[in-house]
Amino acid sequence: MGQGSAGQERALVFGTTAEQYDAARPGYSALLVDTVLDYVGNASPRALEIGAGTGKATVAFAGRGLPVLAVEPDPRMAEVLRRNTTALPQVDVEVGLFEQWQRAERRFDLLYAAQAWHWLDPETRRDHTFDALVPGGTVALFWNFAPMVDPVLHREFTAIDADYGTELGRLTGLATEFEGEIEATEENGWPSVDFAGDPRFTDQRSVRVRNGRTRHDADAWLSRVATQSGVQILEPERRATLLAALRRVLDTHGAGLDTEWITDVFLARRLPEQTQA
Template sequence: MPTIPPERARLSGIKPHQHRRAAESFGSDAERYDRARPRYPDAMVDRIIAGSPGPDVLDVGCGTGIAARQFQAAGCTVLGVEPDTRMAGLARQLGVETDVATFEAWNPGGREFDAVVAGQAWHWVDPVAGAAKTAQVLRPGGRLAAFWNAFQLPPDVAEAVAAVYRQVLPDSPFNLQATTKQALDGYQVLFTKAADGIREVGGFGAPEQWRFDWEWSYTRDAWLDQMPTHGNLTQLPSDKLAEVLEGVGAALDARGGSFTMRYATVAVTATRTGAA
């Protein structure tokens, strides 16, 4: 199994895939996660399908099956892999066949796929081990596509939310600069790690980035419903979470009770070309 060279490992910074507690915290309220989290652009789903040799899709870190159901609706057969039993259970209830395992430890049992996708999840997978496992299960010409929704709050909303964080969680490492004009900068680290893992393993064409820009309007209540599903809040004590939501709710009320979010969905993608 290929490994990251030591010199690159020293420069790689944080490694989210090693923080299993955080990775598996989202299932604490799986129903809210499925209800409140944004979907993905249909144009991206269609492009992934068009760039794959067939309809069999593996969804890595499928969560409650948000992306999986979009691929099903587009005519694909989807198998999910999800380490959190709570998330996997809801995915099954909602019609997505799901194996419970981390992707690195998952046994494909000889199954092969035309596309391996990961929505908002590839950073929880070791980028080299994940690419190597993907190379094992993709058919020739099959596509790996890991994608993320990067959101950009309107500047006035971002500053109001940042003020709440400074008051309630002064020691939080959360930086709302990533939600303003530098929205994609923080994600670029994840994109680079994904692409580097693909190159390290070999057997893929050159990684590409596909970007899809879109907007979504949120009411106050809809945004407050989504906030507890964010990684920086899933492990907060209930009293602190309540303070954050109360403060953000008041800030949104003062700004009319709704706002339009700009999203950039970016896929890091490559095609299986040969033996790893």
């Protein structure tokens, strides 16, 4: 996470509400883990997790028996991460920015990042990823989305989001917009655009994992909204006004909402040694 300026500051804002983040954010489905591990093709890959946060993805992957080294830049998030992985002795936690992390001679079969790749320095993140992987090793980058089902709620939430500039697209998008395949553009920052011209990574794939529909009550959904970086960086009074406006809309429409649970994942493989020139 983090590039060392405004981007890094925003990336580290999650630590100010680490407990709320842990309680409100969703985890990662067995289907997502299956998708990644099927691609890896290794029975027990050694995994490196970048920007591990409070351990949502750490628990999902280490729960399959994988040894995981979790790198997290924020000590407050790392404290919760350690607590959440107490029952998983194969998890090691190191605190620090990926850009400054000391790899030494360690290399991994799998490097993954959950909701974190976009916080890394775009000038160096692929180089660090390449160096951290064994030849033929896998990079897996994924994000959860929770687009809403009701188009009326979508329209009203989108208007509020635009007024406040909070960039809540992952939570205020419309489910029907996610019915097709992943669209990769520079504007949406999908990693295939970043990796496309890099010959060190092959077998690149973009996969949309559909995990089903979820019903949220107003409190749970608003708690999740409050953990988004675009909301956390607002002044407290403006943040409270935003959340109150969203609650009024929810109260008008039955105090809850349905969303689809979607995880988009980018997969690529470091070129095997014998293929490199």
